[in-house]
Amino acid sequence: xxxxxYPQVVSPSQATAADGxxxxxxxxxxxxxxxxxxxxLGLATVLDSFFGVAAAVQYxxxxxxxxxxxxxxxxxxxxxxxxxALTAVIAANLLWVALSLVVAVFGALSPTGVGTGWIxxxxxxxxxxxxxxxxxxxxx
Numbered sequence: 001x002x003x004x005x006y007p008q009v010v011s012p013s014q015a016t017a018a019d020g021x022x023x024x025x026x027x028x029x030x031x032x033x034x035x036x037x038x039x040x041l042g043l044a045t046v047l048d049s050f051f052g053v054a055a056a057v058q059y060x061x062x063x064x065x066x067x068x069x070x071x072x073x074x075x076x077x078x079x080x081x082x083x084x085a086l087t088a089v090i091a092a093n094l095l096w097v098a099l100s101l102v103v104a105v106f107g108a109l110s111p112t113g114v115g116t117g118w119i120x121x122x123x124x125x126x127x128x129x130x131x132x133x134x135x136x137x138x139x140x
Contacts, residue, residue, distance in 0.1 A: 019081050022136025026076025026089065029129040030069045036122070037065030051115030068092070086137050093130035097123045 040047065040062030044055035075085040100123035103109055104116050111119060 018139050019136070021139060022081050022086055022133060023076050025129055025132040025136055026072055026081075026086070029089070029093070029126075029133070030073035030076060032125065032129075033065050033072065034069035037062045037069060040065065050112070051118055052112035053109045053115055057109060081140060083137065083140055086133060086140070090130050090133045090137065093126045093133070097127045097130065100126070 040058040044058040044062065047053070047058060048055045072089055075081065075089055100119050103111070104119045104123070107116075109115075
């Protein structure tokens with residue numbers, strides 16, 4: 001049986017020491033972001049009352065997060081990680097952090113206390129990914 005080859009996609013065994021951190025954090029970022037997007041899409045009506053953020057906001061955010069996760073996964077699974085693409089992911093993550101903190105501080109979207117805590121927790125996680133991705137970028 002013939003095997004299809006995808007040379008632009010790298011297997012874990014092909015990762016180099018230089019790109020290992022960037023590759024790992026990109027894949028983790030994609031997984032966490034994708035799960036978050038799925039939660040917003042699948043549980044929006046439940047999370048609506050829990051977080052205080054309307055389902056009408058959660059649906060587009062969830063769809064965006066799924067698409068963003070796919071893009072981050074593509075960057076992290078290429079044979080060679082593009083410095084420009086990794087830099088764009090880092091910048092997008094930092095923008096998410098800044099916007100999340102603005103929402104939390106100013107109460108935009110009228111989140112509950114739990115919702116505000118979740119927004120801050122997400123900002124910290126995304127900021128952590130951005131920091132690790134930056135460290136990975138420096139190793140490339």
